[in-house]
Amino acid sequence: DLILHNGEFIREEDLVISKEDRGYQFGDGIYEVIRVYDGNLFTAKEHIDRFYESADKIKIVIPYPKDVFHKMMYDFVELNMIDNGQVYVQVTRGAAERQHQFPTQANPVITGNTKSVERPVGSLESGVTAKFIEDIRWLRCDIKSLNLLGNVLAKQEAYEEGYFEAILHRGETVTEGCSSNMYGIKNGILYTHPANNLILNGITRRVILELCEELEIPVEETPFTKAQALEMDEFIMSSTTTEVMPVVAIGDKKIGQGVPGELTRKLQAAFEARIGVGVKS
Numbered sequence: 001d002l003i004l005h006n007g008e009f010i011r012e013e014d015l016v017i018s019k020e021d022r023g024y025q026f027g028d029g030i031y032e033v034i035r036v037y038d039g040n041l042f043t044a045k046e047h048i049d050r051f052y053e054s055a056d057k058i059k060i061v062i063p064y065p066k067d068v069f070h071k072m073m074y075d076f077v078e079l080n081m082i083d084n085g086q087v088y089v090q091v092t093r094g095a096a097e098r099q100h101q102f103p104t105q106a107n108p109v110i111t112g113n114t115k116s117v118e119r120p121v122g123s124l125e126s127g128v129t130a131k132f133i134e135d136i137r138w139l140r141c142d143i144k145s146l147n148l149l150g151n152v153l154a155k156q157e158a159y160e161e162g163y164f165e166a167i168l169h170r171g172e173t174v175t176e177g178c179s180s181n182m183y184g185i186k187n188g189i190l191y192t193h194p195a196n197n198l199i200l201n202g203i204t205r206r207v208i209l210e211l212c213e214e215l216e217i218p219v220e221e222t223p224f225t226k227a228q229a230l231e232m233d234e235f236i237m238s239s240t241t242t243e244v245m246p247v248v249a250i251g252d253k254k255i256g257q258g259v260p261g262e263l264t265r266k267l268q269a270a271f272e273a274r275i276g277v278g279v280k281s
């Protein structure tokens with residue numbers, strides 16, 4: 001498979017990245033992951049818009065118009081003949097002698113790769129477990145930053161203890177997962193943290209909120225606490241790769257009956273209908 005480097009598709013062994021790349025030294029950059037179903041990029045426009053927005057929020061200018069970038073992503077997937085998989089793409093502020101302030105001269109460095117990935121059908125069917133971990137990240141979680149230490153440390157702790165994901169909380173308030181958004185369903189209402197600076201506004205989250213509207217499931221974009229999370233009838237996490245993933249236990253506490261609930265199943269079915277048809281966007 002070829003990889004992407006500044007608008008060109010090259011062999012991985014031909015990639016040269018400076019040791020002074022600010023992505024490498026500071027995590028000074030942003031990224032996106034776009035899902036591919038049947039050769040089509042799912043919600044590509046939304047991901048590309050967020051890529052440009054994240055870059056803009058840290059004052060990196062992507063040196064292509066969006067439509068050129070969009071086509072680049074499609075060419076990439078076609079070139080590597082990805083049917084079901086994903087595209088990872090990142091941009092850093094570029095290479096310059098190490099100093100914290102922005103260099104006066106540096107060109108953004110864009111790299112990316114594709115890979116084939118199957119849908120996590122087993123986990124989608126049975127659900128996964130998660131544990132609470134304090135959210136120690138910075139206050140601009142709306143930016144899809146390459147700086148992921150807070151996420152990495154929490155995921156490692158969850159992983160070591162056999163959990164699929166961490167449910168991050170600031171004090172008593174549940175924010176999101178390490179690489180996912182979190183939702184609780186109680187008495188037919190879906191609750192999720194509002195899309196502010198404390199979470200990444202997931203593209204899957206946006207799809208789920210649209211599906212709730214279609215299915216007439218009322219939504220409250222309002223924070224809930226750890227204690228409330230444990231009392232939810234159903235619990236869900238979502239991301240580009242995990243889709244609408246049931247969380248059937250938090251720590252050793254079962255959620256509801258400890259199996260995926262009715263509204264979770266409805267949302268999963270509606271999500272599958274979305275990815276199955278008209279996925280070109």
Ligand code: PLP
Pocket residue numbers: 151176177178179180181199200201202203204205238239240241
């Ligand atoms: N929250 C965080 C911190 C993430 O890293 C991600 C994705 O990796 C998400 C939420 C889910 O976003 P999306 O649905 O766009 O994949």
